[in-house]
Amino acid sequence: MKESDMLIIKVPASTANLGPGFDSIGMALNLYLTLEVERADKWEVIPLSEEMASFPKDESNFIIQIAMKTAERYNQELRPAKIGVKSEIPLARGLGSSASAIVAGIELADVLGNLNLSRQEKFAFASEIEGHPDNAGASVFGGLLIACQTADSVDAVVSHDIDFEIVAVVPRKELLTKEARGVLPEEVTFQEAVTAGAVSNVLVAALYSGNYDLVGKMMKNDRYHQPYRRELVPHMAVIEEHAPQYGAFGVALSGAGPTILCLTKPGAAQGLIAGLQKVLPDMDYLSLEIDQTGSKVYSMTGI
Numbered sequence: 001m002k003e004s005d006m007l008i009i010k011v012p013a014s015t016a017n018l019g020p021g022f023d024s025i026g027m028a029l030n031l032y033l034t035l036e037v038e039r040a041d042k043w044e045v046i047p048l049s050e051e052m053a054s055f056p057k058d059e060s061n062f063i064i065q066i067a068m069k070t071a072e073r074y075n076q077e078l079r080p081a082k083i084g085v086k087s088e089i090p091l092a093r094g095l096g097s098s099a100s101a102i103v104a105g106i107e108l109a110d111v112l113g114n115l116n117l118s119r120q121e122k123f124a125f126a127s128e129i130e131g132h133p134d135n136a137g138a139s140v141f142g143g144l145l146i147a148c149q150t151a152d153s154v155d156a157v158v159s160h161d162i163d164f165e166i167v168a169v170v171p172r173k174e175l176l177t178k179e180a181r182g183v184l185p186e187e188v189t190f191q192e193a194v195t196a197g198a199v200s201n202v203l204v205a206a207l208y209s210g211n212y213d214l215v216g217k218m219m220k221n222d223r224y225h226q227p228y229r230r231e232l233v234p235h236m237a238v239i240e241e242h243a244p245q246y247g248a249f250g251v252a253l254s255g256a257g258p259t260i261l262c263l264t265k266p267g268a269a270q271g272l273i274a275g276l277q278k279v280l281p282d283m284d285y286l287s288l289e290i291d292q293t294g295s296k297v298y299s300m301t302g303i
C-alpha cells in the first residue's frame with residue numbers, strides 16, 4: 001500500500017449450514033462489512049455505522065488484532081493505519097458477522113504488510129481462527145461453498161453458478177454462536193451420524209442438480225444441530241409452517257441462528273415477506289442475493 005492510497009476492503013456476510021451442512025456448507029450474502037484504510041501514525045478505528053460504535057477505537061479492536069495476528073504468522077510487523085469501519089451485517093444473528101470481521105482483518109494485514117496471500121491461504125487462516133470453514137470460506141470466495149476442515153487441512157469446492165432468491169428473517173435479539181453451540185450434544189450414535197451424513201450428501205447433490213424441492217426437504221431433515229437449537233428459536237416452526245405457501249422451497253436456521261433463512265422460487269421474495277409479516281410482525285426482513293465475488297480490495301480510484 002502506498003502512503004497516499006485510500007484502500008477499500010469489502011467483505012460479504014454469509015449464511016452457514018443450510019440445515020444439514022453443519023460446519024461445512026456456507027453461502028455468501030450481499031450484505032457487507034467495509035473498511036476504509038489510510039496510512040497513519042497510530043492505529044485508529046472510526047465507526048462509520050451505528051453498531052460499529054460499540055467496538056474499541058484503538059489497536060485492541062478485533063479487526064486490528066486479527067490483522068496483527070496474521071502478520072505475525074508471516075513474520076511481518078504492520079505499520080499503523082486509520083480505518084473507517086461500516087457494516088450492514090447484523091451482529092450475532094447468524095449472518096457471519098464474526099467471520100467477516102476475521103476475513104477483513106486478514107485482508108487488512110495482506111494489504112498493509114504486502115503479504116500477497118492467496119485466497120486459499122486467507123481461507124485456511126480465517127477457518128483456523130473461526131474454528132470452522134463455512135462462514136469464513138463463503139466470505140473469502142463468495143458463492144456457495146462445500147468445505148471440510150480437518151486437523152491437517154481445509155479444502156473446499158466453491159460454486160458460482162447456483163443462484164436463488166433469499167429472504168432472511170432476522171429477530172431483533174442477539175444469539176451468540178457460543179450459546180447456540182452450547183446446546184449441541186457432545187456425542188451422537190454411529191447410526192445417527194450415518195443418517196445425518198446421508199441427509200447432507202443428498203442436500204449437496206440436490207443443490208448441484210437443481211432439485212429444489214429435495215433441497216427443501218433435506219434442509220428440514222437436518223439431524224446435526226437444528227433439532228437441538230429449536231428451543232432457542234421458537235419462530236422457526238412458525239416460518240416452516242407458513243413460508244411454503246408463499247413460495248419458499250427451503251427453510252433453515254442461518255448459521256447458529258436466530259435468523260431463519262428462506263430460499264424462494266424466482267420472484268417470490270416480496271410475497272414471502274408480506275405473508276410472513278402477517279404472522280411474525282416483530283422481525284426484520286431482508287431480501288438478499290448470493291454474493292458471487294467474495295472479499296475484495298480496491299483503491300478509491302476504482303482499481
Ligand SMILES: Nc1ncnc2c1ncn2[C@@H]1O[C@H](COP(=O)(O)OP(=O)(O)OP(=O)(O)O)[C@@H](O)[C@H]1O
Pocket residue numbers: 014016033055061062063087090091092093094095096097098099101135175176177178254255256257
Ligand atoms: N465488525 C466487528 N468488529 C468487531 N467485532 C465483531 C465485528 N463483527 C462481529 N464481531 C464480534 O463477533 C460477535 C458475533 O459473533 P457470533 O459468532 O456470535 O455471531 P455471528 O458471527 O454474527 O453469527 P454466526 O456465526 O452464527 O453466523 C460480536 O458479538 C462481536 O463480538
Ligand SMILES: N[C@@H](CCO)C(=O)O
Pocket residue numbers: 016017022023024132134135177180181225255256
Ligand atoms: N456452523 C456454525 C456457524 C455459526 O458460526 C454453527 O452452526 O455453529
